[in-house]
Amino acid sequence: MENMRRSAGDFTNPPNYSFPHHRLARVMRDPTKTPLVLVACGSFSPVTYLHLRMFEMAKDYVRQDTQFEIVGGYLSPVSDMYKKPGLLSAYHRVNMCNLAAEESATWLMVDPWEAFQSYQRTAVVLDHFDYEINTVLGGVHTEDGEHRNVHVMLLAGSDLISTMSEPGVWSHVDLDHILGRYGTFIVERAGSGMDQATDSLARWRNNIHMISQLIQNDVSSTKVRLFLRRGLSVRYLLPTVVVDYIEQHSLYQDEGPNSPSINLDKGKGKDLVSTKSPIPQPQSAS
Numbered sequence: 001m002e003n004m005r006r007s008a009g010d011f012t013n014p015p016n017y018s019f020p021h022h023r024l025a026r027v028m029r030d031p032t033k034t035p036l037v038l039v040a041c042g043s044f045s046p047v048t049y050l051h052l053r054m055f056e057m058a059k060d061y062v063r064q065d066t067q068f069e070i071v072g073g074y075l076s077p078v079s080d081m082y083k084k085p086g087l088l089s090a091y092h093r094v095n096m097c098n099l100a101a102e103e104s105a106t107w108l109m110v111d112p113w114e115a116f117q118s119y120q121r122t123a124v125v126l127d128h129f130d131y132e133i134n135t136v137l138g139g140v141h142t143e144d145g146e147h148r149n150v151h152v153m154l155l156a157g158s159d160l161i162s163t164m165s166e167p168g169v170w171s172h173v174d175l176d177h178i179l180g181r182y183g184t185f186i187v188e189r190a191g192s193g194m195d196q197a198t199d200s201l202a203r204w205r206n207n208i209h210m211i212s213q214l215i216q217n218d219v220s221s222t223k224v225r226l227f228l229r230r231g232l233s234v235r236y237l238l239p240t241v242v243v244d245y246i247e248q249h250s251l252y253q254d255e256g257p258n259s260p261s262i263n264l265d266k267g268k269g270k271d272l273v274s275t276k277s278p279i280p281q282p283q284s285a286s
């Protein structure tokens with residue numbers, strides 16, 4: 001079951017959807033390596049420099065410590081149905097991610113697939129990338145024309161991985177699918193210990209790569225939203241094009257219907273009130 005590849009009928013697509021691949025490198029530089037696509041799932045409400053920085057940190061780690069070659073990276077904003085506090089409409093979140101990705105790294109893209117439809121579990125999202133890249137596009141090639149399947153991996157902060165030990169948030173079947181079949185790069189996040197995050201995930205440890213933050217940076221979307229509501233500047237915490245977009249559309253002026261009241265503490269605000277949405281539990285991920 002774990003290695004079964006999905007087919008078109010297994011996925012629901014939003015209207016007029018086409019998979020973005022304009023920045024996906026289709027020819028590998030080093031034929032001895034395994035091609036890799038990084039996928040970051042999250043709210044991105046709004047996208048910050050930390051989200052973009054995660055990809056750069058992973059890129060350094062991949063080059064120095066692994067046999068992978070990155071051929072592309074994706075931000076995959078979650079559906080509005082996730083109903084997380086502070087979640088702005090998918091329309092604006094996807095627009096902001098696109099602006100940020102376009103002006104940042106040349107290998108970053110935004111996939112609106114999960115954003116514009118019903119909530120899709122992360123295991124299904126990774127299957128969608130695997131399907132689009134390997135089945136539909138046919139993977140990538142070496143310079144000699146040899147075909148290679150692309151390995152898809154989840155890129156996440158240590159707070160997200162911590163939730164994998166919280167009861168009721170992830171099903172065991174999904175965890176086995178995500179960590180067993182795909183694997184993950186975990187970026188250290190202030191306030192969310194790396195060891196603690198992965199203790200209960202030991203059986204998949206070969207597929208879990210931990211990336212330490214050598215320059216501490218604890219920007220979070222929660223704090224950015226709070227700053228905006230208080231009329232404080234968020235410039236240099238997120239790309240200028242995103243700051244301009246937020247100003248033009250007067251975004252994040254109100255708390256919004258899902259928002260609990262939060263304080264600007266040292267963490268993300270998550271310690272004070274649970275912001276985790278109940279996740280519909282799957283029958284099976286594959």
Ligand SMILES: Nc1ncnc2c1ncn2[C@@H]1O[C@H](COP(=O)(O)OP(=O)(O)OP(=O)(O)O)[C@@H](O)[C@H]1O
Pocket residue numbers: 040041042043044045050051054086155156157158159160187188189190217218219220221222223268
């Ligand atoms: N400062 C950070 N350090 C490490 N990882 C981060 C950081 N900020 C976000 N991430 C990671 O980015 C991914 C997307 O996160 P998300 O969009 O939920 O951002 P967030 O800042 O945690 O949002 P919110 O504050 O609204 O909860 C998650 O895997 C999260 O762990």
Ligand SMILES: NC(=O)c1ccc[n+]([C@@H]2O[C@H](COP(=O)(O)O)[C@@H](O)[C@H]2O)c1
Pocket residue numbers: 041042043077078082084120121122123160163169170171174276277279
């Ligand atoms: N069971 C699951 O597939 C599951 C559970 C919790 C969060 N997630 C994903 O993690 C991402 C970030 O979630 P938070 O912003 O709540 O930390 C979202 O993309 C969400 O879909 C998936």
